[in-house]
Amino acid sequence: MTPLTYLTDITSLLSLSMAKAQRPKASKKEFILQKAATMFREKGFSATSMRDLAEAVGIEAASLYNHIQSKSEMLQEIIFRMANNCNVQIENMENDDINSLKKIELLIRFHVQMMLSRFDDYYVMINEWIHLSEPYLTNFTTQRRVYVQKMENIINDGIRNKEMKPVMPYIAMLSILSSVRGLEFWHRSTKKISPTELEDNMVSFLINGLKK
Amino acid sequence: MTPLTYLTDITSLLSLSMAKAQRPKASKKEFILQKAATMFREKGFSATSMRDLAEAVGIEAASLYNHIQSKSEMLQEIIFRMANNCNVQIENMENDDINSLKKIELLIRFHVQMMLSRFDDYYVMINEWIHLSEPYLTNFTTQRRVYVQKMENIINDGIRNKEMKPVMPYIAMLSILSSVRGLEFWHRSTKKISPTELEDNMVSFLINGLKK
């Protein structure tokens, strides 16, 4: 089984071009959301104005509202789609018959791949969730709490099965997710390291901290 | 030598109470900067208004300008003070006669301690630098580039001296700094783990990825 097995359904979630062919309206909305994600990442949600966004899209600010409901709604869509991707991934994996160390490796690979291939969306989820309004804010933080708990549970299992060193699961989980987040650095850099090299080396460094 | 040796000069840089006793004006400015750092962290620089800040300080918005020049200037002061702390730390250490692995351990401890004891300032430096205006923006990113290069160099030395595994220094540096950043999680949590426990376990997890 290759590490990519778990990622097969993600391309369908990405379905930008599909949507474009099938529903022109949805496509324009997707286009707007993509530009919004890029600007939210570059300038932050609060510092991005609807007029800036409209200019990037190529229409007047007022016209945006034919496609989206509000600035907040765009943030919600960007974040909860990405959160769903993450939830689907870990739930598919949980009941799978592979050992805990391999599960963690696959999770690291999944997150690195998300961070590299869907940089804007992933970055916005991680850095701009604070600007969600209620009840979305609580919804998100709850989902995140559940997610990281699942990850800690996998590490706990690994320690009990003697597959892993007796590290503090909380610290390992935190370091893994944070290290992936740190790849924003690489994204801003001259990219002398290839995505594959990056992924493999990150896996190897982090797994070294876990493996017996 | 205890890991804290390198931190002795930091308390003098923190000198909030000293300034309070000596120069009342400077003290009020410090008070404002501290409130600003907290709000910039909680809501982001752009979403923090001078009126919000004024209310937290207990004066009218216009009165803030008797103590500070502008909203931007506050961000600059918060960020460059913290950046200076980091630079002082690594420069003091560079020419020191300890091995590379110990240097990295001390750097991890330094960053964890900064993240825990000066959460607002550290967080603002890491997350809000993007809102600096030129020439401060370039100044900051340059300082950061130099800093992480120094850290990579230490890891490179460690590998050449056979103290460390042949990891990719870039990845190790990135994971270390990102893991510390991830402690914002802990800061928002119920804090069932003590700062010391946190520091020691983070050191041990990350050093495991490096140590032969």
Add this chain to the structure above:
DNA sequence: CCTACCGATCGGTAGG
């Protein structure tokens, strides 16, 4: 999808 426009709020200043 546009023009025209709304009330609210922004960072900051004048003058005392």
Add this chain to the structure above:
DNA sequence: CCTACCGATCGGTAGG
């Protein structure tokens, strides 16, 4: 340190 206020810009709406 305050009152009073500035021009600019914000997210969003009406109406076509």
